[in-house]
Amino acid sequence: MLGSRLITAIVVVVGVPAATVGYVALVEWLVGRLPFIWRRRLRPWLWAGPALAFLGVYLVYPMVYTFVLSFKNANSSKFVGIDNYKYVFTNASSLTTLRNNLYWLVLLAGAVVVFGLLFAVLFDRVRYEPVVKGVIFLPMAISFVAASVIWKLQYDYQPLGVAQTGTFNGLIVALGGQPVAWLVDRAVNNFALILVGVWMWTGYGMVILSAALKGIPVELIEAARVDGATEIQILFRIIIPMMGSTIAVVATTMVINALKAFDIVYVMTSGNYGTDVMANQMYKQMFLFNNFGVASAVAVVLLIAIVPVMLINIRRFRIQEALR
Amino acid sequence: MNKLRVFSLVLTLVVFVTACGATTTPTLTTAPAATNTAAPAATDTTAPAATDTTAPAATNTTVPAATNTTAPTATSAPSAPDFSSLGFTTVLASDMITASTAYTITAGPYTVVVPDNAFSVDVQFDVLSADPTGFQSAVPSGEQPVLAFAFMVMDAQTNEFIGQFGAPVMFTAQSPAIVADSKYYNLASDGTLTENATGLQVSAGMLTHPIAGDGVAWLITSPQGSTVGGLRTPEQAALAAANGQKIGGSVTVLAEWTGGEQASFLAMIAPFETATGIKIEYTGTRDLPAVLTTRVQGGNPPDLSVMPTPGAMRVFAANGDLVDLSTILNMSDINNWYTSGWLDLGTVDSKLVGVFVKTAINGLMWYDPKVFDANNYQIPALWSDMVDLSKTIADSGTTPWCVALESGAATGWPGTNWLEDIVLRQAGATVYNGWWQGTVKWTSPEIKTAWQTWGEIVATPGMVFGGPNAMLTTNFGNVGNGLFTSPPHCDMAHQAIFITSFFEGGTPGIQPVTDFDFFGFPPFEANQPLATVTSGDMMSMFNQTPQSEALIRYLATPEAQAIWAQRGGGYQSANSAVPISLYPDELTQRASQRLTQAQVTVFDASDNMPNAMQSAFYTAVLDYIQNPSSLDSILQNLDSVQQTAYGQ
Numbered sequence: 005m006l007g008s009r010l011i012t013a014i015v016v017v018v019g020v021p022a023a024t025v026g027y028v029a030l031v032e033w034l035v036g037r038l039p040f041i042w043r044r045r046l047r048p049w050l051w052a053g054p055a056l057a058f059l060g061v062y063l064v065y066p067m068v069y070t071f072v073l074s075f076k077n078a079n080s081s082k083f084v085g086i087d088n089y090k091y092v093f094t095n096a097s098s099l100t101t102l103r104n105n106l107y108w109l110v111l112l113a114g115a116v117v118v119f120g121l122l123f124a125v126l127f128d129r130v131r132y133e134p135v136v137k138g139v140i141f142l143p144m145a146i147s148f149v150a151a152s153v154i155w156k157l158q159y160d161y162q163p164l165g166v167a168q169t170g171t172f173n174g175l176i177v178a179l180g181g182q183p184v185a186w187l188v189d190r191a192v193n194n195f196a197l198i199l200v201g202v203w204m205w206t207g208y209g210m211v212i213l214s215a216a217l218k219g220i221p222v223e224l225i226e227a228a229r230v231d232g233a234t235e236i237q238i239l240f241r242i243i244i245p246m247m248g249s250t251i252a253v254v255a256t257t258m259v260i261n262a263l264k265a266f267d268i269v270y271v272m273t274s275g276n277y278g279t280d281v282m283a284n285q286m287y288k289q290m291f292l293f294n295n296f297g298v299a300s301a302v303a304v305v306l307l308i309a310i311v312p313v314m315l316i317n318i319r320r321f322r323i324q325e326a327l328r
Numbered sequence: 329m330n331k332l333r334v335f336s337l338v339l340t341l342v343v344f345v346t347a348c349g350a351t352t353t354p355t356l357t358t359a360p361a362a363t364n365t366a367a368p369a370a371t372d373t374t375a376p377a378a379t380d381t382t383a384p385a386a387t388n389t390t391v392p393a394a395t396n397t398t399a400p401t402a403t404s405a406p407s408a409p410d411f412s413s414l415g416f417t418t419v420l421a422s423d424m425i426t427a428s429t430a431y432t433i434t435a436g437p438y439t440v441v442v443p444d445n446a447f448s449v450d451v452q453f454d455v456l457s458a459d460p461t462g463f464q465s466a467v468p469s470g471e472q473p474v475l476a477f478a479f480m481v482m483d484a485q486t487n488e489f490i491g492q493f494g495a496p497v498m499f500t501a502q503s504p505a506i507v508a509d510s511k512y513y514n515l516a517s518d519g520t521l522t523e524n525a526t527g528l529q530v531s532a533g534m535l536t537h538p539i540a541g542d543g544v545a546w547l548i549t550s551p552q553g554s555t556v557g558g559l560r561t562p563e564q565a566a567l568a569a570a571n572g573q574k575i576g577g578s579v580t581v582l583a584e585w586t587g588g589e590q591a592s593f594l595a596m597i598a599p600f601e602t603a604t605g606i607k608i609e610y611t612g613t614r615d616l617p618a619v620l621t622t623r624v625q626g627g628n629p630p631d632l633s634v635m636p637t638p639g640a641m642r643v644f645a646a647n648g649d650l651v652d653l654s655t656i657l658n659m660s661d662i663n664n665w666y667t668s669g670w671l672d673l674g675t676v677d678s679k680l681v682g683v684f685v686k687t688a689i690n691g692l693m694w695y696d697p698k699v700f701d702a703n704n705y706q707i708p709a710l711w712s713d714m715v716d717l718s719k720t721i722a723d724s725g726t727t728p729w730c731v732a733l734e735s736g737a738a739t740g741w742p743g744t745n746w747l748e749d750i751v752l753r754q755a756g757a758t759v760y761n762g763w764w765q766g767t768v769k770w771t772s773p774e775i776k777t778a779w780q781t782w783g784e785i786v787a788t789p790g791m792v793f794g795g796p797n798a799m800l801t802t803n804f805g806n807v808g809n810g811l812f813t814s815p816p817h818c819d820m821a822h823q824a825i826f827i828t829s830f831f832e833g834g835t836p837g838i839q840p841v842t843d844f845d846f847f848g849f850p851p852f853e854a855n856q857p858l859a860t861v862t863s864g865d866m867m868s869m870f871n872q873t874p875q876s877e878a879l880i881r882y883l884a885t886p887e888a889q890a891i892w893a894q895r896g897g898g899y900q901s902a903n904s905a906v907p908i909s910l911y912p913d914e915l916t917q918r919a920s921q922r923l924t925q926a927q928v929t930v931f932d933a934s935d936n937m938p939n940a941m942q943s944a945f946y947t948a949v950l951d952y953i954q955n956p957s958s959l960d961s962i963l964q965n966l967d968s969v970q971q972t973a974y975g976q
Contacts, residue, residue, distance in 0.1 A: 078972075096965070161801040163794030166817070185797035190954070274737045276950050277800075293940035293973075 027054065067307070074300035078293075088301035101280045105309075107194050108201070108265050108281060113258035115202040117251055120209025124217050125239065127210075137214065141207035148204065148267035155200045156272050159186035190278050197279055200268050205261065209254045216250035217243065249320055259313050263306055282306055409489075409517045409543050411478045415458035416545055418602050420477075420594075422454045424484060434591045436598030437891060438477060440539075441498040448494060450484040456545075459602045461563055463547055466521050467513070471549040474505035474561045476515070478545035489543075496527075496538035502595075504890040504910055505561040506535050507550050515545040532556050533894055533910050557886070557907030562599035565887035569604070570878035576605040579875040582623070583634035583865065584616040585686075588897055596891045600882050606875045624649055629870035632880060635682055638673055639936050641868060645676035651869040652679040656877050657884060665886060665903045669929030674866050683884050684902040686892065687864030689923045690824045690932060691749040691849040694831075696811050697842065699819055707847045711753070714850050715784050718791055721819050727793040729785055730818035732807035733800055733949065740946030742804045743782075743953070744934040746822055748861045749849045750778040757859070757928050764933035766941070766974040770966035779952065779959055787956035793818040796953045805830040812838055822849075824863075825919045826898035840915045848922055859928035863935060864902065893920075940973040941966075 031050045035043050077084045092098050123140055127133045143151060160170030161183055168174040173183040186196040220243060228238050244251070266283035269275055275284045282302055290299035421435030425442060427449050433440040435455035442453070460473035467473050481490040510530050513521040524546075529536045533556050535548060550561075560568070567574075585593050590612045597608050613619045617636040623629050629649065635641035644650050657680070662671070666684070674682035693714075699705075703724070708714035721728035733742050752760045755774035762768035763775060770776075785791050792799055793810050794817075808827060810817030812835040821827075831844055838844060851859070869880055882888050886905035893901050896912040904924040911917045923929075934942045948962050 161797055163798045166794075183797075185801055188797055188800045188954070270737070274739060276739055276947060277954070288943065292943055293938075295940070 070300045070303050073296050074304045075297075076300075077297050078295040080296050084297065088297045089305070091298055092301050092305055097280065098285065100278050101275075101282050101285045104194055104279060104281050105263060105265070108198055108262035109259055111195070111198045112201050112205065112262040112265075113255045115198075116205045116209040116258045117213075117255050119202065119206045120213045120254060121244070121247075121251070123206070123210040124214035125243065128214065128217055137207075137210065140210055143204045144207045146204070149271055151200060151204055152268045152271035155196075155203075156187070159196055159272075161185040161188070187273050187279075188277050193273065193277055193279050197268055197272060200272070201261070201265065205258060209258070212254055213247060213250060216247045220246050249324060252320055253317070256313050256317050260310055263310055409491075411456055411458075411480065411517070411545055414478075414515065414517065414519065414545060415462050416456040416476070416478045418457045418598070420455045420457050420598055422452065425451050425453050427451075434595075436595045437475065437501050437503045439500040439502075440479075441500075443495050443497065445495040446493045446497055447481075447490070451490060452482045452484050454480040454482075456480055457598065457602055458545070459563060460547065460561070461567075461603070463515070463521075466515075466519060467547070467549050470552050471511065472552050472561070473547050473549050474510070474563075475501055475503060475548040476545065477501075478515075479539070479541070481541065490541065491543035492541040493539075496540040498536065499539045500534065500536045501548060502534050502891070502894045503562065504533055504556045504559045504887065504894070504907065505550055506530065506548065507532055507556060510535055510548055510550045512537055513547040513549065514542065515547045517544070521547060556890075556910055557905070559887045559890060559905070559907070562887045562891060563603035565885045566600040566603040566878075566882045569600070569881035569885065570606070570874075574603070574605045575874055575878065576607075577873070577875045578607040578609055579632065579873065579879050580609045580611070580630040581632045581879070582611050582613070582616070582620060582630035583867075584612065584614055584636070585634075585865075586612040586614060592892045592895045592897060592899065595895060596883070596888050597879075599891075600879065600888070604878055606878060608879065624870070631871040631873060631876035632867055632869055632883075634685070634865045635868050637935055638682070638866070638931050639938070641674075641682050641866060642676050644868070644870075645679070645681045649870055650676075650679075650681040651872045652681065653683060653869060653880065654680040656869070656872070657683070657881060662884060665884070665905045667904065667924065667926070667929065669926060670902045673929065673931055674868075682866030682868045683880065684864050685867045685883050685889065687862050687900050687902045687923060688825055688898055689900060689919050690745050690861040690863060692823065692825060692846040692919065693849060694808060694811065694821045694823065694827065694844055694846050695819060696816065697845045699811075699816055705819070708850050710854065711750075711781070711850050711852045718785065718820070722790050726816060727790060727818050728820055729792045730802075730807050730810040730821045731786055731792050731799040732802035732804045732821075733953065734803045738946060739800075740949040741934065742807070742823065743786075743949030744942075744945050745824070745861070745932070746782050746786075747778055747949075748930075748933045749822075750781050751775065751933070752859050752861055752928070752930055753849065753856065754778055754781060754852045757930055760930050760933065764936040766937075766970055770963040770970060771960075776959070776963060779963070783952075783956050783959075786953060799953050800950060806834060808844065809834045811844065825900065825916065828915060829898070840913050846915065846919070857927035858922065858925060859930070860923060860926040861930055861932060862902075862923065863932040864900075938973040941969055944969040944973075 028051070031047075035047055035050065038046065073080055074088055075083055075085060077087075093102075123137070127136050130136070146154075157169075158171040159173075160168070161173055162168050162170070164177070164183055168177050168183060170183075170186075172186065177183055184192065187193050224246075225238055225242060228242055233241065264283055265281050266287065269279055269281050269284050270287070273279045275281070275288070282305065286299050286302040286306070289295045289302065420438065421433050423431065423433050425431045425447060427447055428444050430444040431442040431453075433442065433453060433455060436457060438455060440453075440455065456478045458476040458478075460476040463473040463476060481493070482488065483490060508530055512524050512528050512530075512535065514524045515521055524537075527538045539546075559565075583593065590610075593612075594610065597610075600606065601608060611619075611630070616634065617640060620629075620633055620636065620640075624644065635644070641650070653674075662680075662683070670684050671680060674680055674684065700707075703721075705717060705721070706713075708717050718728035731742070733740055735741055748760070751763060751774065754777065759768055759772075759774045768775065786799065789795070794802070804823070805827070807821045807823055808831040811819065811821060812831070828840060828844070831838060848858075848860075867880060867883055869876055884903070886901070886903045886907075889901040889903050890906045890910050892899045893906050894910050894912065896916065898916075900911075900916070900920045900923050902923065906920075908917045908920055911920055934945050937945065944966055948966055951962050952959060
């Protein structure tokens with residue numbers, strides 16, 4: 005048992021680099037026998053070839069296949085046209101998930117940028133900055149499932165007259181209010197879930213924005229002060245415009261995270277009480293209902309929603325590169 | 329190496345000395361001085377050898393020191409007695425126990441509680457069993473051997489046999505073959521028997537005895553032919569299932585039982601393995617539907633398998649995968665043991681393809697008898713009485729009901745159980761079956777009425793503690809917590825039999841019958857036949873071999889099912905020949921009576937629906953609790969799911 009494991013480990017540790025080096029050596033040997041002009045044309049493709057092959061097998065092929073499946077029925081035995089997409093955009097529960105993803109998108113991206121920026125700017129001015137930033141960043145280290153369980157306990161609800169076990173309701177009742185069923189009450193439950201996401205991601209936004217903030221030349225800000233600008237004016241007229249591209253990066257990352265939101269919803273409400281999101285819907289259709297058609301259609305819709313965000317990211321990246 | 333040996337020698341000495349001390353512990357003081365005489369006798373010989381010989385010499389002076397002669401010299405390690413020549417070839421458990429650590433071994437019908445001072449070294453503790461019928465000639469006439477077992481305890485470091493434990497372990501055997509007159513014998517390696525009543529406690533179905541080692545095996549006997557409920561011993565039942573022949577071979581079994589359930593199933597089949605020589609290759613997986621489907625489609629089905637749901641069983645049967653059991657089982661026995669309701673559930677196209685091995689009753693109403701007595705509340709005979717009682721309780725200032733629907737991804741299922749209980753009793757079994765089969769619409773008057781009937785309790789303000797929010801956020805396991813507060817938050821709760829363990833966990837110290845009890849889900853009209861909704865596991869056969877035939881015959885017997893019944897854990901048998909008295913407590917006994925006496929037995933409807941339908945049902949329960957006035961649109965939505973969910 006141990007012996008076979010050891011052999012596997014040796015094969016992996018030695019074999020993988022050896023195969024990589026072997027491939028490169030082989031390619032170079034082959035390319036070396038070609039005329040000079042072909043060497044230049046072929047070499048990049050051959051060097052990048054394995055990576056492209058992996059990408060094709062593990063990303064492009066499943067993507068295309070998912071696209072095909074989205075036009076087939078539940079067990080993929082016959083084509084049904086756009087029925088699955090019709091379902092996604094007309095079914096009442098499916099529409100709720102679209103609405104919720106919109107909530108996630110706007111609120112998660114918005115709150116992470118605003119709080120991240122706020123913390124970055126405020127903590128930039130205190131001596132104990134590393135400690136506070138560490139604390140804010142800490143939730144990033146927890147898994148989403150663990151965080152959801154923690155917050156589920158915080159949101160715990162007990163009827164009035166019974167000892168409150170949730171942090172929030174404990175506070176509310178101590179102040180003389182009525183306990184709120186945070187995860188069940190449709191007026192607040194979506195926001196309660198998004199708050200968990202904000203709690204988890206704010207640290208990430210803060211760290212990136214703080215790094216950008218420290219990249220702004222001090223002379224610039226001092227010059228503004230000398231010219232009589234107020235701190236608020238400096239923030240909105242100098243700091244934020246100069247951090248524009250970084251803010252865009254954080255915001256687009258959060259948009260992608262919002263579209264992918266799954267763990268928090270799955271653990272805390274399972275998508276009940278009007279809190280379902282698309283990723284959870286995809287999971288249910290696929291693994292619970294064995295409906296490959298609708299599951300694939302949801303996946304394609306998610307993909308299409310993410311594409312523009314990625315395009316924006318790439319364009320910004322290109323502009324930045326061009327400026328350098 | 330040498331140092332190690334000296335060390336283990338010292339350890340053996342220590343163990344020996346402590347063992348001598350152990351003879352004065354309370355558990356052993358009732359001994360008829362037999363064990364006490366052991367010590368001087370033993371100390372006469374050299375120490376390591378003594379550990380080997382103490383017990384036989386002590387408990388049986390008639391044994392001609394058989395083990396003495398084989399005892400090694402003082403310099404070598406004590407060797408293990410040869411149990412295999414006596415027939416102890418089946419290893420029921422092989423557990424590693426850390427030094428000075430308390431540990432509990434469960435092995436077949438046996439439980440061995442090892443106290444922390446039993447071993448001062450890490451040990452490998454094996455529990456061996458033998459076919460007890462092989463010892464028939466050795467036991468006094470009028471008795472029959474029912475269980476035979478031995479311990480093989482080895483020092484994990486040195487691999488030396490440990491014949492004497494630092495403190496006695498508490499041994500328990502559970503079997504319907506044990507009766508109040510059962511006897512316990514030491515079985516020396518030369519085959520001689522000596523009765524050992526030291527610290528022995530026997531009751532119907534259960535025997536406990538402290539064991540401090542001994543280097544002997546043990547045999548439990550019962551008076552000839554006297555078992556609980558007149559059952560055969562499990563070994564006899566197993567042998568009969570194999571047509572009286574020790575045929576050997578093996579059989580593969582697949583089921584969803586893991587953990588405690590797996591241990592109970594293994595206990596159930598242990599006598600079968602010893603009696604027939606057939607080895608059972610058991611696989612337990614929580615992902616039964618996927619594993620079974622994959623294996624069947626891959627042409628590699630298990631010989632026997634538990635069916636994930638009756639629905640899945642019907643699919644396999646329709647594909648011709650399942651063997652008709654009516655040609656294999658003795659149908660006159662089966663008809664005596666199982667009411668027609670149970671057999672109907674396992675019948676497809678008039679072929680019996682599944683037989684229930686394990687069941688559980690749904691739909692029991694739990695209450696605190698002290699509260700009912702104090703307020704002079706009567707157990708309601710009808711649903712309308714129960715609603716009246718609820719109003720009476722509400723008027724007295726207590727909310728009558730606790731309802732708890734939260735259960736992670738399956739939140740809502742306790743509500744589906746309520747509705748199933750109502751549909752069955754209000755609309756009857758035909759509508760009930762059409763409902764889960766997808767032929768009765770959700771918007772049909774019967775189903776809609778059932779929801780509205782449930783609404784008399786859950787959609788009526790003041791009827792449920794905490795209202796909708798508490799219902800939706802309280803975990804199903806905590807449904808009973810409010811029954812036992814002072815003053816109680818509620819006086820009644822609805823849940824299946826398994827909830828008792830949650831009651832005891834949530835409110836430590838409460839006792840069944842005195843602190844909590846149940847009444848059956850009330851019918852809607854007087855003189856309705858007793859109906860129950862159940863859930864449970866059916867065993868079906870994919871491959872017909874002599875071994876799989878023997879096993880399914882055995883599993884259907886009351887002797888086999890009694891083993892699991894005794895072990896508890898919410899297990900109930902559908903076999904009416906399993907003696908009710910064997911269930912571990914009175915509540916389970918009464919619940920089991922309802923189960924076997926029911927004239928109408930149906931299976932949990934939501935578990936029988938396609939996944940998409942079941943999931944929509946769960947969500948519908950939650951939506952209804954939040955907004956009862958939207959019932960019509962909820963049911964219409966369920967109808968639209970019904971149209972697509974069954975087509976797949």
